[in-house]
Amino acid sequence: MRCPYCSHTEDKVIDSRPAEDNSAVRRRRECLKCGSRFTTYEKIEDTQLMVIKKDGSRQLFERAKITNCIMKACAKRPVSLAQAEEIAASVEQQLLNSMKREVSSKEIGELIMTRLKDLDEVAYVRFASVYKQFKDVDSFMDELKTMIEKKEKR
Numbered sequence: 001m002r003c004p005y006c007s008h009t010e011d012k013v014i015d016s017r018p019a020e021d022n023s024a025v026r027r028r029r030e031c032l033k034c035g036s037r038f039t040t041y042e043k044i045e046d047t048q049l050m051v052i053k054k055d056g057s058r059q060l061f062e063r064a065k066i067t068n069c070i071m072k073a074c075a076k077r078p079v080s081l082a083q084a085e086e087i088a089a090s091v092e093q094q095l096l097n098s099m100k101r102e103v104s105s106k107e108i109g110e111l112i113m114t115r116l117k118d119l120d121e122v123a124y125v126r127f128a129s130v131y132k133q134f135k136d137v138d139s140f141m142d143e144l145k146t147m148i149e150k151k152e153k154r
C-alpha cells in the first residue's frame with residue numbers, strides 16, 4: 001500500500017478489523033519509511049464516489065479521467081503513462097481512505113497537483129494553470145517564483 005504522505009510502498013499492518021457494515025476490512029497501517037499512520041479499507045466495490053463539478057453537477061468518479069488529465073498536462077514531458085496511472089491510483093486510494101461519498105473536482109485537482117509538483121514542474125504548472133484557476137497573474141507568478149527558488153536551493 002502506498003503511503004499517502006511520502007509515497008513509500010512498504011508498510012506494516014498494525015490493526016485489522018471489519019468495517020462497521022462488514023462490507024470491508026479496515027486496516028490501520030504504519031509506513032516503514034516515515035512512520036505515518038493511515039487507514040485503508042479493502043474490498044469496498046460498492047463504494048461509489050461522486051465528483052461534484054464546478055457547475056454543481058455530479059458525476060461518478062473515474063480513475064481513467066484523472067490519468068487522461070495528467071497525460072495531457074504531461075504532453076512532451078518525460079512522464080510515462082505508468083507514472084500518470086500511479087498518481088491517479090494514489091489519488092483514488094486517498095479519496096477512498098477518506099471514506100467520503102462526494103468530493104469536489106477542485107479537491108481532486110489539488111491532490112493531483114501535490115503529486116505532479118514532485119514529478120515534473122512543467123507539467124505541474126500546466127495543470128495548475130488550468131485547474132487551480134489562479135485568481136490573477138500575480139498569484140500565478142508567485143507560485144512560479146516559489147518553485148524556482150526551491151530549485152535554486154537544491
Ligand SMILES: [Zn+2]
Nearest residue numbers: 003006031034
Ligand atoms: Zn510514509
